[in-house]
Amino acid sequence: VLEGKRILITGVATTDSIAFAVAQRTLELGGEIVLAAFPRDLEAASTAAAQLPGGAPRIIPADLTSEEDLDALTDALRDHWGRLDGALHAVAFAPQVALGGDLTRTPAGPVELAFRTSAWSYATLARVLADLAPEKGGSLVGLDFDGSAAWPTYNWMGVCKSALESTNRYLARDLGAQRIRTNLVAAGPIHTRAADAIPHFDRLLSAWANGAPIAWDEHDAYPTADATCFLLSDFARAITGEILHVDGGYHAMAAPLPR
Numbered sequence: 078v079l080e081g082k083r084i085l086i087t088g089v090a091t092t093d094s095i096a097f098a099v100a101q102r103t104l105e106l107g108g109e110i111v112l113a114a115f116p117r118d119l120e121a122a123s124t125a126a127a128q129l130p131g132g133a134p135r136i137i138p139a140d141l142t143s144e145e146d147l148d149a150l151t152d153a154l155r156d157h158w159g160r161l162d163g164a165l166h167a168v169a170f171a172p173q174v175a176l177g178g179d180l181t182r183t184p185a186g187p188v189e190l191a192f193r194t195s196a197w198s199y200a201t202l203a204r205v206l207a208d209l210a211p212e213k214g215g216s217l218v219g220l221d222f223d224g225s226a227a228w229p230t231y232n233w234m235g236v237c238k239s240a241l242e243s244t245n246r247y248l249a250r251d252l253g254a255q256r257i258r259t260n261l262v263a264a265g266p267i268h269t270r271a272a273d274a275i276p277h278f279d280r281l282l283s284a285w286a287n288g289a290p291i292a293w294d295e296h297d298a299y300p301t302a303d304a305t306c307f308l309l310s311d312f313a314r315a316i317t318g319e320i321l322h323v324d325g326g327y328h329a330m331a332a333p334l335p336r
């Protein structure tokens with residue numbers, strides 16, 4: 078499915094990271110990968126990456142909020158591969174104060190950092206792909222948590238996910254001429270380091286336990302990874318600007334289900 082594809086994977090911090098599952102599946106499906114790791118998480122990312130089939134791939138340190146790091150990442154990928162066929166954006170961060178509490182009293186600084194890390198960086202990663210994609214194009218996939226409605230927690234990160242969804246549509250508009258597709262996978266709640274830092278994450282888990290028509294396994298990132306690989310592959314060659322929900326059908330239900 079991904080034979081011959083050269084894919085950049087961001088967001089591996091632990092073996093629980095959704096990006097780790099995508100990296101593993103990409104390799105199993107015949108793709109080649111390079112990881113870009115947040116410098117602060119480089120050691121943890123290297124430890125996790127050693128568990129991948131074939132051992133750790135090349136890992137390039139890159140803070141996706143830094144234009145300098147993104148330029149350096151583009152140069153490093155150009156030297157390493159010469160071209161890039163796809164990229165996974167699996168990066169989000171918000172300081173605790175922006176994830177819970179009183180929305181009206183959150184200082185601007187933490188919100189700006191959340192936006193820069195979780196939404197703006199998607200467009201800059203698209204630039205890395207656009208600079209290196211071959212003539213036949215490429216595929217950018219980002220990881221989303223449904224931003225179409227308000228959650229009982231998540232606060233400004235929810236706002237950032239709505240911004241990510243909008244950014245995805247604008248990128249689809251602008252990069253289509255270069256045959257670059259941009260799509261999001263909106264996953265249900267999965268235990269990862271980032272998710273477990275969300276105040277009252279258990280409220281999201283119980284919403285899924287009561288509302289998903291297909292039983293949702295919060296410990297299994299592989300359904301999300303498989304859908305991501307589909308979007309990275311040529312099977313999805315006419316799909317762009319899309320949000321693919323991999324959430325056990327939760328988003329399509331209007332009310333909790335009788336159990």
Ligand SMILES: NC(=O)c1ccc[n+]([C@@H]2O[C@H](COP(=O)([O-])OP(=O)(O)OC[C@H]3O[C@@H](n4cnc5c(N)ncnc54)[C@H](O)[C@@H]3O)[C@@H](O)[C@H]2O)c1
Pocket residue numbers: 087088089090091093094095096114115118139140141142166167168169170194220221222263264265266267268269270271272
């Ligand atoms: N876990 C869930 O329930 C869930 C559900 C839907 C969507 N998502 C999304 O999946 C993506 C990956 O998160 P995860 O749940 O696998 O958690 P995770 O903690 O494993 O991954 C988050 C990653 O973001 C990276 N990161 C943070 N700031 C960065 C920066 N400035 N530059 C580069 N990298 C940076 C971290 O190093 C880490 O690898 C996020 O966008 C998250 O919102 C997660």
